[in-house]
Amino acid sequence: MYVDLGNILETTPGVTPDILDRLDSRVATAHDRIQTGMENEEHGYAALNLPETVDTDEIKTAVDRFDDPESIITVGIGGSALGAATIDAALSTPDHADTYYLDNVDPEAINALLETIDLEDTVVNVVSRSGTTAETLANFLVVQEAMADADVEWSDRTVVTTGDEGNLRDLADAHDLPVLRVPDGVPGRFSALSTVGLAVAALQGYDLDAIVEGAASEADKLSGSLYDSPAYAYGAATYALAERGALTNALMPYSEDLEYFAEWFAQLWAESLGKDGVGQTPARALGATDQHSQLQLYRAGPRDKVVTLVRPRNRRDRQIPETDLDGLSYLGGSSLGELLAAEFEATEASLAAAGRPNIRIEIDRVDERGIGELLYGMEAACIMYGELANVSTFTQPAVEWGKRAARGLLGGGEFEEAAAVADKRELLIE
Structure with a gap:
């Protein structure tokens, strides 16, 4: 897994190289805590x-x-x-x-x-x-x-x-x-x-x-510096951006094979980090499709977001047929893969030109090894973010509250949370 933080430097919100350097000492401390948790097979860290x-x-x-x-x-x-x-x-x-x-x-x-x-x-x-x-x-x-x-x-x-x-x-x-x-x-x-x-x-x-080997290759990169670990770099950078106002993280894979990955990421990020009034709201998008919808907000809306662009470096391709249609002849001779790559890089540049932070994540290809790298890397990134934010990454008290309420409503026991349903206020417009 490769992580490029170049487009969060000098953006708004954003960080500077000096800020990353100072954050790196905290990453080292957090890494020591994570390593201890792994060695002792503590809850959560055992993952x-x-x-x-x-x-x-x-x-x-x-x-x-x-x-x-x-x-x-x-x-x-x-x-x-x-x-x-x-x-x-x-x-x-x-x-x-x-x-x-x-x-x-x-x-x-x-x-x-x-x-x-x-x-x-x-x-x-x-x-x-x-x-x-x-x-x-x-x-x-x-x-x-x-x-x-x-x-x-x-x-x-x-x-x-x-x-x-x-x-x-x-x-x-x-x-x-x-x-x-x-x-x-x-x-x-x-x-x-x-x-x-x-x-x-x-x-x-x-x-x-091969899936496990991909995950292991990312595990081997975990170290006491964000500059040596793609996973820690992403976790630390998104934490630093959230501290400066980027409270939404829009994950935008440029591969339909990774569209469900955005769903998985949304649970990981929301349930792990949304505690004690802090956290970063995950949003889901798909490149290039959502360049024609959500990108308008990300480039010109409130400055409260970071966009994470994800893609494989290699993929199967298909040529675009030649055409005599006015204004489209430039497409002939190129390929769908080249078009998608141009869309990716244009989105990245568009956000950067507007001073909007964005992070590039790449894997070599979407295969067993690649998906293992991506899943492990993002889990480690999430844990690093949680350590830096001092949240209880591995609990989900808000989820458990709702489970108890639903179970009580269905007659599965006496739960005070179920009683709260009867207290719902109404302002019904018919």
């Missing part, structure tokens, strides 16, 4: 050990019984689905299985899927650390029923990823289902490089070892 601790053979063995399914349904929510979806979206080709992610409880969408998919040739990948996540278990029960109605033996088509205890673990034991264990100390949004994120990749036949 950065995954390139060494994940057992790819275990994952491959767990899915061996499923031979080239036509479809894969992952039932999970948040980090239990986004990592797998990001890897699969980056690597998928037409000859791979169709993948679906039941990460919401919208009955219209779920009914539409279950009415059209061939459940007999589908593998269900259900993921919940606790085995009690309401949305996940509800969707899984619905899928089970749909399989039974279609005369499909659900237990022959299901793999479970969960903790050592809980409803899913009991169910897996009772029906002799293949089970992958969620690793200790790894929050869901940091679990893409674990059993949680790699089961779908294994079902699709992707090279798990």
